[in-house]
Amino acid sequence: MPIGEFARLARLTVKAVRHYDAEGLLVPASVDPHSGYRYYRAEQVRTATTIALLRGLDVPLPVVRQVLSAPDDAAVAVVLGEQRERLAAELVRREQALRTLDALRRAPERVPYAVAIADRAPVQLRGRSGRVRADALDEDTGALCRLVLRELADAGRAPLVAVFPLDLVDEFDVQVGVPSAGGETALPGGSWATTLHVGPHPQLPLAYTALLEHVRELGHRPAGPVTETYLTDPDTAGPDEMVTRVAVALDR
Template identity: 80%
Template sequence: MTLMPIGEFARLARLTVKAVRHYDAEGLLVPASVDAHSGYRFYRAEQVRTATTIALLRGLDVPLPVVREVLEATDGAAVAAALARQRERLAAELARREQVLRSLDALLLAPERVQYDVAVAERPPVRLDGVSGRVRADALDEDTGALCRAALESGAVKGREPLVAVFPLDLVDEFSVTVGVPAASGGTVLPGGAWATTLHVGPYAELPLAYTALLEHVRMLGRAVIGPVTETYLTDPGTAAPDELVTRLAVALQS
């Protein structure tokens, strides 16, 4: 069996020596042999294909567990299934990024399109019956969507819409969110008093534009916000196009 040192192997695979060592540490690219005295790693030429596969997948930000799944697949069908899941993930991520770019276009290139009517009105306390869960700030849409699906599947909320999601006023890395519907015996209570509201029509990814307009309007009125913040989903994302989604944003104000 012909072996080559790590430097030559890395050159053939178009990788850095550091990357090859990292993949070894992750158990994805174990050397064919390691010198017991020097610790030098040696590889077979057949391992170049594995190294290239790893590099291509990681270049697409495929998680390491999925890379391991692809490498350990015993047949072509298993490999195809794993890659199909990643293709779907990448397509969803591309769609999300396109929505973000649309938001930037609206904000920076066509600010006249970013217009929201804000109203302030008194309302009584409201109880919500639903589900609560932890949400990550860097996966806000994904985690909130999962909570909405869980709420719709629960016995108390199923078939009763629109859903209301309750967020803290200030975001941290991870926080609790409640998703539910108004109910006489609900466990989550939204305070009564003055609330500022506005409507957003369009994709959820563009909601930050509506938040900015809402909170800036309140600031210009000289009112103090105390929270919480709510999003009421007035259209079904399962049937409405992204541009047709209607969301009511509201924030509680200091009396």
Template identity: 40%
Template structure:
């Protein structure tokens, strides 16, 4: 047995960590003691383990998951740097989502739940050329953006005229794996890669959202709340008309028209 091993208490003081935290690192497989006494169960650590203990604590405080920390400790310098860059990007994405949530809650605090006017009345039909993204990986917003790119590339490549705005078509029951479609009104010629879709005219509930797409749930809350308050039943697809969008204004000036067909008898 090495004579320089430290008890868990002394090692905790050396690393400025709690004994409870070191025990947890051992239990989840992040940092095992060099020796555990078979009779007493006492844990003993080597002084050179202090760097790993401090690294684990630092990365946990930074919000990295246990699996990522375990991989980082086992990796060489180059692989560790790559892993940390990947975690940095995931953290940045989470911060963006949190910022969007903050903005939505801030808007609710300022405007309340009744900041949208919802009308119910006749809505003209649409004849669209669309591209679809049928579920699979990726966030819905990213897949919609991909559809827009494919749609505009197909229209430009065919020299086809079309009527703005672009329209997004979504099922009534949204989830990350749902099919989404983006279309342009009445392309003047047949365009390879575009599906012709006719959305019939009829009675619909309509509201307009002004602001970033991340705040669209506020508009949907108002839209469907009014539908059910009137005893109506919604029918898909839900339509989003991108009246003003990226490239034409800053996010706070984006204008999106929400339309859902309705019929009597909702329960």
């Protein structure tokens, strides 16, 4: 059938059908060598509709190609299941973004963060190190924490501690572990400033700002590292109920 009739059956514009051809997703059954006019088979209508539905959901072109080239329904279900997981993860990130925007609308400069400065003894951590990206800090740190939790299942319910450098670069190493004598990561003793953050982890920068501003106002100098101690279990507490202790080591 000619392209116009085909587009009508698929509820697409002729322009869209041509675009899918250019992307290699919907190749015409034949092309008139003289006029260049495209012709399609009736069984291609279902393919066109599938492409339009997936692209309407912002499914990436490589995934659309996987669906179209899948050998059977089971393979299609696997590809779509993976895409569903990606969309679900994106939904979680978007919900976190909305909560952060709400927090900013509530005038973050008035959010009360109580800061305490006290001496503490050196601490050793047992866990592992991992490379993280500054622009995916929550995602990468979360993955590292989950890995450590699996590896240290024998550690009971001790809260995880993540150790970060004072100054961030594009990529850097983070240590995650639990307090344990003989651990491979040593936190220095001496003067530390701490505060508590209640809420989603993406809002932790609010706590860091309050903590470091307080340190500066008191005339102290942060030396690093900084730590995050996760005091609540994400499996049982909602994002707004998460409690994180943020701390920074100070110059002696």
